[in-house]
Amino acid sequence: MTLERWIPLLGWLKGYRAETLARDGLAAVIVTLMLVPQALAYALLAGLPPEVGLYASMLPLVLYALLGTSAILAVGPVAVASLMTASALAGVAEPGSAEYVGAALVLAALSGLMLVGMGVLRLGFLANFLSHPVISGFVTASGLLIAASQLGHILGIEASGHNLLEMATSLFEQRDTLNGVTLVMGLGVWAYLLLSRRYLKSGLIRLGLTNAVAGLLTRAAPVSAVIVTTLLAWGLNLGERGVALVGEVPGGLPALAMPSLESDLWSTLLPAAVLISLVGFVESVSVAQTLAAKRRQRIDPNQELIALGMANLGAGVSGGAPVSGGFSRSVVNFEAGAVTPLAGALTALGIGVAALTLTEPLAFLPRATLAATIIVAVSTLIDLPAIKRTCAYSRADGVAMLATLLLTLFHGVEGGILAGVALSLGLHLYRTSQPHSAVVGRVPGTEHFRNVRRHEVETDERLSILRVDESLYFANARYLEDTVMALVARQPGISHVVLACQAVNLIDASALESLEAINSRLRDAGVTLHLAEVKGPVMDRLEQTDFRHELTGQVFLSTYEAWSALHEGSQPAHGGSVAATGFDP
Amino acid sequence: MTLERWIPLLGWLKGYRAETLARDGLAAVIVTLMLVPQALAYALLAGLPPEVGLYASMLPLVLYALLGTSAILAVGPVAVASLMTASALAGVAEPGSAEYVGAALVLAALSGLMLVGMGVLRLGFLANFLSHPVISGFVTASGLLIAASQLGHILGIEASGHNLLEMATSLFEQRDTLNGVTLVMGLGVWAYLLLSRRYLKSGLIRLGLTNAVAGLLTRAAPVSAVIVTTLLAWGLNLGERGVALVGEVPGGLPALAMPSLESDLWSTLLPAAVLISLVGFVESVSVAQTLAAKRRQRIDPNQELIALGMANLGAGVSGGAPVSGGFSRSVVNFEAGAVTPLAGALTALGIGVAALTLTEPLAFLPRATLAATIIVAVSTLIDLPAIKRTCAYSRADGVAMLATLLLTLFHGVEGGILAGVALSLGLHLYRTSQPHSAVVGRVPGTEHFRNVRRHEVETDERLSILRVDESLYFANARYLEDTVMALVARQPGISHVVLACQAVNLIDASALESLEAINSRLRDAGVTLHLAEVKGPVMDRLEQTDFRHELTGQVFLSTYEAWSALHEGSQPAHGGSVAATGFDP
Known part of the structure; x- marks a missing residue:
């Protein structure tokens, strides 16, 4: 045979x-x-x-x-x-x-x-x-x-x-x-x-x-x-x-x-x-x-x-x-x-x-x-x-x-x-060097989150949730660094960043270094980094790294869980855009 | 400024x-x-x-x-x-x-x-x-x-x-x-x-x-x-x-x-x-x-x-x-x-x-x-x-x-x-040269489709639905050809192949050629090729190509629509595995 x-x-x-x-x-x-x-x-x-x-x-x-x-x-x-x-x-x-x-x-x-x-x-x-x-x-x-x-x-x-x-x-x-x-x-x-x-x-x-x-x-x-x-x-x-x-x-x-x-x-x-x-x-x-x-x-x-x-x-x-x-x-x-x-x-x-x-x-x-x-x-x-x-x-x-x-x-x-x-x-790297990603907000009254640019959603000026739509590897790792740092520079009152990773099938060593850089730069800027919806195999690998221990924030099972914890915890008075929508849980 | x-x-x-x-x-x-x-x-x-x-x-x-x-x-x-x-x-x-x-x-x-x-x-x-x-x-x-x-x-x-x-x-x-x-x-x-x-x-x-x-x-x-x-x-x-x-x-x-x-x-x-x-x-x-x-x-x-x-x-x-x-x-x-x-x-x-x-x-x-x-x-x-x-x-x-x-x-x-x-x-191309894909079947009684290897689903031996989980470009286009042709060679009674494209954000010129090759090879083998759940921007581009006119089958809005049309139409007697599950619509 x-x-x-x-x-x-x-x-x-x-x-x-x-x-x-x-x-x-x-x-x-x-x-x-x-x-x-x-x-x-x-x-x-x-x-x-x-x-x-x-x-x-x-x-x-x-x-x-x-x-x-x-x-x-x-x-x-x-x-x-x-x-x-x-x-x-x-x-x-x-x-x-x-x-x-x-x-x-x-x-x-x-x-x-x-x-x-x-x-x-x-x-x-x-x-x-x-x-x-x-x-x-x-x-x-x-x-x-x-x-x-x-x-x-x-x-x-x-x-x-x-x-x-x-x-x-x-x-x-x-x-x-x-x-x-x-x-x-x-x-x-x-x-x-x-x-x-x-x-x-x-x-x-x-x-x-x-x-x-x-x-x-x-x-x-x-x-x-x-x-x-x-x-x-x-x-x-x-x-x-x-x-x-x-x-x-x-x-x-x-x-x-x-x-x-x-x-x-x-x-x-x-x-x-x-x-x-x-x-x-x-x-x-x-x-x-x-x-x-x-x-x-x-x-x-x-x-x-x-x-x-x-x-x-x-x-x-x-x-x-x-x-x-x-x-x-x-x-x-x-x-x-x-x-x-x-x-x-x-x-x-x-x-x-x-x-x-x-x-x-x-x-x-x-x-x-x-x-x-x-x-x-x-x-x-x-x-x-x-x-x-x-x-x-x-x-x-x-x-x-x-x-x-x-x-x-x-x-x-x-x-x-x-x-x-x-x-x-070169053209392929160029196309993939900017991974699809979107800042998302909560669809009022639900556990769903959607792109803030396309939908009427609740947001919180002290919290930013970035949904990453592709696997992270060397060609797009640096773009993620830029994206997150730009987000923080744009939103002065921010104190939490959540990366929602439901579409991330792989984080290579370059992307891991970028996550570490993002984490330490955010820490220096007084902002906490959290992850949400990390897939099983990806999480297994992250567990063995220093990054897991150095991560300033938490790893949430779902984006909604992250929203509930960070939104309620940090803002008991329901200020800002959330109060305006009137849909806070 | x-x-x-x-x-x-x-x-x-x-x-x-x-x-x-x-x-x-x-x-x-x-x-x-x-x-x-x-x-x-x-x-x-x-x-x-x-x-x-x-x-x-x-x-x-x-x-x-x-x-x-x-x-x-x-x-x-x-x-x-x-x-x-x-x-x-x-x-x-x-x-x-x-x-x-x-x-x-x-x-x-x-x-x-x-x-x-x-x-x-x-x-x-x-x-x-x-x-x-x-x-x-x-x-x-x-x-x-x-x-x-x-x-x-x-x-x-x-x-x-x-x-x-x-x-x-x-x-x-x-x-x-x-x-x-x-x-x-x-x-x-x-x-x-x-x-x-x-x-x-x-x-x-x-x-x-x-x-x-x-x-x-x-x-x-x-x-x-x-x-x-x-x-x-x-x-x-x-x-x-x-x-x-x-x-x-x-x-x-x-x-x-x-x-x-x-x-x-x-x-x-x-x-x-x-x-x-x-x-x-x-x-x-x-x-x-x-x-x-x-x-x-x-x-x-x-x-x-x-x-x-x-x-x-x-x-x-x-x-x-x-x-x-x-x-x-x-x-x-x-x-x-x-x-x-x-x-x-x-x-x-x-x-x-x-x-x-x-x-x-x-x-x-x-x-x-x-x-x-x-x-x-x-x-x-x-x-x-x-x-x-x-x-x-x-x-x-x-x-x-x-x-x-x-x-x-x-x-x-x-x-x-x-x-x-x-x-x-080279390692990156190797990793991406085999795009995630799965043959899917219908979750009985629903409009959902899941991997046949992981779930108890209805299948049809004359129809194969392949869910493609990544964008198609030159590094993985040939693998798709191999996958589809292997599928057909394995399943002698097959007469329809559906590619479910909900995760495909891009089809580059190489992948388009591969789709054309798949279409004509399947036609030579007497099998019809259909697409389902093609995203708007991807479909807009496909509409301008010869492939759209040469496609032997149809473009369905949803996988369920494809299933209903091809499954009912081709097999009115409800034979095979479908009849066994008893959930045919």
Whole structure:
């Protein structure tokens, strides 16, 4: 039972049948067809040799199939992780060099260790640091950056850069190297992909195919573009006419090897590995949950951390780059009818076959074709209306989203996402730094107390009752100090302050220090501090502290009890506003 | 009225009288006597020439007197800020060099700009990032580090280092340079200060002095040690016997000059300036609030940001290092009877007189005397029992405190405080990442609903009502998704989920996305999502979103209304647990 929790494979393998194998196998074939060009393209996007993409699509998929809780999630190289990899490795080594590839393996292994560690320690909540607006702004910006980075390949220009400005400058400076043949082919593939996305499915259905089959064939349109342009490049010898091709891809399976253990490299890559892990995890879980829900299945986020982590560790020891769950391939996997994680393992088998047999023809694949494929694929990541929607719903969230988006576009991926996280946290602290609280008075003739600003209630100028409506912790503790001291400074005749704590679920050490400060400052000012309606668990903790003994006043069970004791006791003559209402008990 | 808010001086100066001047003047004389040696000592602690301490005690004090809201706070060089300054400048230039002094001015100006900016933008809440346990652990560690850094001066050894290990290693390596005369003098002053702290006050009272006068004289004990040891050093020519003296201090007032505007230096010092500003602000406000409360006065934290910021800007343009409000000098100022901020301005005048007349004798002041003074002064910062107290009260807070303390001691001040802040935030997110929520059922025969785990209530296997007990925002939004999906996976016959939102004050954009995800996933699973008891302001915002239109179910005013509609409508035969209770309406 416990072993099955750690290795979900043991659960689903027991009931495995031949017909399930047929469905998983079909899904694997379709996903493999889609994955071969994507694996090459995302490796090139990350500045890595194309075979790294194939290597990242073998062992990691098998490990995820063994450990993952999602039957559908298609793990492997993905666009955003590749962009982040390129950015992380930019300062470390020359793209394409052996050190660069070595650093990519370290990045994968480091991401894997982070994810497994977070899973074992059940730290999945750390992904909460990435709020939806930050992720959304970041993914949109990444999509735009990736599309911009591929423009050069379509134009036949060798461009570079890690933000929009650098890319635009580089494109402009190298404009003389534009290659007409490449441009025609790139635009042709782009147009074909756009048109097939819009019209192919309905056309196929009109030809008599079922909806499902037509949908899958449409998704496989890039494969036909890959085949046709590869044949063209080979037949017309386009490589000699200046068209950039993928070039020699070493055939065969990757060798297993430990990544470099150089500690300097590890510590340099650590921040990037944290971001890649968290972004990959958040995106994977979101895809997996959405697809699992369609079949009323559940995924376990902490187990997903371990499975994705092991997949990345696998990439690190088998020549691959960081991997994560891909959105489009997972959807295809789902639509093609994958039933168990075995579909993923079979996909790995398919990629292995491709690596053993297809590398020679793939050398003739034009890079412009891959660029057009990537541009069309990442266009689904770009969600500009979400900006307007988020800004309209909440200005604070809109600011965090826009800041992430703009910084990612014009500064770089790491700065962008970190600024977004810092801003989200800052805005959250700001929102919670002023806890709801209200000075309350007694509803005449009852035991109820209500906000003095909103209701006609009895008050007493020698007594102030402050109802605290939230848990007290470091972000709002100082505001409470300010609020109470302001109350006392405003009401010179005051001699009792009661904090009514019915909504306080927690008082952390900072808030305890603030209560101690409030107590001693009030004592210095000749005012007594009382508490009322303190919840059981909160009171249990307070009982063990010095504060409980130093508290100048009492702890009342109810606000009414506090009112009766302090109001009657201190003011037997029924003066002030109370006498005026005539409702004193 | 508005002008008075920005320049509080205009308020208190109107009613100023001769007798107030006498009281402020007396306080200023006593604080000046205390400040002269402290100013020299803290400048040396920061690795700066002694006169920088004097310069930091003139213009900054005048500016604070003009703008501050505390009548008592004694601004100037303080121990913790000096330690942080030394740490920030360590990598920038050689201690004592002109570049080092220049960088200190930049640090002061940068801190000043940060504080003024935060004040104008009313960003004082950012200080909430520093929780009490983090500040407390950091201040204790700083006290220990400062004391350790002064041991070398007492032993006559030239030691250095920015953490305990480095300091211990340096002391050990230089042990041969120990100077006996310095050691005797250092230990002598130390013992005198400790003994005077314990016995002088009661002795003076026994001699017939009043409590207040005896207290002030006791606080001035370091002054007598300074005078006696300076005379000894001068008379016995101790400088030639290897006793380190303060040495030549340029007399006169500081020249006004812009600090360096080199952008590299500014960006290097920015992180340190942020930390110095925040720590200084938090400590100053805490001292000022404690002392203000004793006279039932109030300080305005946002105006304090501006006043402390202008004081630091003043330090930056008049040759001074970063300043902040000092605890011990503020207490003396209070006890000596300071009534208005003019006491601070008069202290600046006193320091100016000292800079014009006392620099020659001060050159003979032994550094061992200053070291003993510092050690005794910072011993009040060290609060080791607080560690035990905090750990006993809350393990999470204890962990944050210990991590800050240990990292500050053994790694460095900046790493220590940043780790503490990160840990506090992480622990806070962890605590709030799982919002209180409960599946509720109907209390038979009533319109009340209670937790199914704690009460005997009616439930319906086709309907699940989840009461959400907290506001929904990015840190807990994903947990809600998990909770709802787990609920549905557990209860196969379910066809309605109701979220009862009576405790939800806020739904941020992340939580809105989560609600949308929950809605569409439930729809895919054939389950309808309803809301109940949504508060007015929350509903107003939801009304403008797509979610409102995509919601598969209804928004009910009350949980009971939801129960009646869904329970009756879906199950006219009264099957299941409801029929068993026999209380169906």
